[in-house]
Amino acid sequence: MPGDERFARDLRGERDERPLGTRSEIVTGPVSDWATDFSHLEPEWATGFYSILAGLRERCPIARTERFGGGWLPTRYEDVAAIAYDTERFSSRSIIMSNFRPPRQIAPAGGSPPISSDPPFHHDARRLLLPAFTKTAASRQEPATRALCHSLIDAFGDRGVVDAASEYAQHIPMRVIARMLGFPPGDGPRFRQFVEATLEGINLPPEERIERMTALFDYLLAQVRDHLDRPRDDLTSYLISAELHGRKLAPEHVTGTMALLLIAGIDTTWSAIGASLWHLARTPSDLERLLADPGLLPTAVEELLRAYAPVTMARLVKEDMHWRGVDMRADDWILLSFPSANRDPSVFDRADEVVIDRQVNRHVAFGLGIHRCLGSHLARMELRVALEVWLERIGSFTLADPSAVTWSAGQIRGPRALPLRIG
Numbered sequence: 001m002p003g004d005e006r007f008a009r010d011l012r013g014e015r016d017e018r019p020l021g022t023r024s025e026i027v028t029g030p031v032s033d034w035a036t037d038f039s040h041l042e043p044e045w046a047t048g049f050y051s052i053l054a055g056l057r058e059r060c061p062i063a064r065t066e067r068f069g070g071g072w073l074p075t076r077y078e079d080v081a082a083i084a085y086d087t088e089r090f091s092s093r094s095i096i097m098s099n100f101r102p103p104r105q106i107a108p109a110g111g112s113p114p115i116s117s118d119p120p121f122h123h124d125a126r127r128l129l130l131p132a133f134t135k136t137a138a139s140r141q142e143p144a145t146r147a148l149c150h151s152l153i154d155a156f157g158d159r160g161v162v163d164a165a166s167e168y169a170q171h172i173p174m175r176v177i178a179r180m181l182g183f184p185p186g187d188g189p190r191f192r193q194f195v196e197a198t199l200e201g202i203n204l205p206p207e208e209r210i211e212r213m214t215a216l217f218d219y220l221l222a223q224v225r226d227h228l229d230r231p232r233d234d235l236t237s238y239l240i241s242a243e244l245h246g247r248k249l250a251p252e253h254v255t256g257t258m259a260l261l262l263i264a265g266i267d268t269t270w271s272a273i274g275a276s277l278w279h280l281a282r283t284p285s286d287l288e289r290l291l292a293d294p295g296l297l298p299t300a301v302e303e304l305l306r307a308y309a310p311v312t313m314a315r316l317v318k319e320d321m322h323w324r325g326v327d328m329r330a331d332d333w334i335l336l337s338f339p340s341a342n343r344d345p346s347v348f349d350r351a352d353e354v355v356i357d358r359q360v361n362r363h364v365a366f367g368l369g370i371h372r373c374l375g376s377h378l379a380r381m382e383l384r385v386a387l388e389v390w391l392e393r394i395g396s397f398t399l400a401d402p403s404a405v406t407w408s409a410g411q412i413r414g415p416r417a418l419p420l421r422i423g
């Protein structure tokens, strides 16, 4: 579709004049009390994650903060589930809790459909993507994923210690989604910067965030331009030619969804693979069991997803209301902790233990309700294959230096440095 005018304005850099949304004061520094001053951006969140959540579940199940312009942190399974299902009272207009709230006019589509969309728009935006993310579609990516995992391990050479987070786990989702979107495979390091800009740089001044987001959208527009010139069989060409309600998608819908697919699959799956390897490195009994019985892997993968669920999402309260004992104000944030729900002892036996052959496991690592993860088949395939190839090739391994392991703060939690002794 060369010369398609729909993208001309964006390609010339003439962006819409949109309302700017609201900004609140940036507050950083140590948390005084997790019940009244929580912050997912402080280093203690990363280091004390599960004990913070368990403490709150016991003494203050819906915690409060005045940071980020005000927000709530429900920690019990039943509260997390109720909010995830209640799209009438909680909006997905922004799912990243920060000092910036996008304008209300951005609803119902939001900036990155369907994750930022509310009903009824959400339904159609999601339906468009379903065929690309079925179980069958995910299994088509399996041979290339397996080959990639082998090549990453080949690159370790004969070193006895490798960083499984930066040399293995991170590359797998990056390369898989680049392939699906039809982006150059060598652009991986740039994706890393985009992910950082979107998910991690959130306490930066808004101008700086906008600058970083502009770099992402400039990259995506360059990819769109390339696909307009040379359409091919990938997700980018699919989105450019897709129709909704008899019309082609708005350019910002195309780029917003591309941004979502790029961002949603990388840190999340990277974190899940890294956390699983971390667990096995420090739990020889589970590692030996899996090495002896690889058939247990699919069950173990579900348990590792439950115990180390990497994704916390956000919502915005639509109107002032009294909700389960607290007074919520319109535009208060909700930090929707799927990891905390997954460790709720009123729902899971031995909630804080990893039971790799757990039979009944209705975990919510992929969320609940209309926004439940669209990429769950793909993520499960990547996680299973990454672990299968690792176990087959590496066999036994241990933490090389437990004190050198670092975990990310923020809404996506996983190891960012993970030195493992493999020889």
Ligand code: HEM
Residues within 6 Å of the ligand: 084, 092, 095, 114, 115, 116, 126, 173, 177, 260, 261, 262, 264, 265, 266, 268, 269, 272, 309, 310, 311, 313, 314, 338, 364, 365, 366, 367, 368, 370, 371, 372, 373, 374, 375, 376, 378, 379, 380
């Ligand atoms: C282990 C890896 C992953 C985890 C734990 C995970 C988790 C989640 C969660 C919790 C949600 C719900 C968001 C909400 O309620 O606001 C979600 C939504 C979503 N995920 Fe994933 N995800 C993973 C991997 C992926 C991958 C690989 C992709 C695709 C490239 C993907 C694409 C999406 C999309 C498009 C949505 C939005 C769905 C909608 O709004 O209808 N995810 N994910």
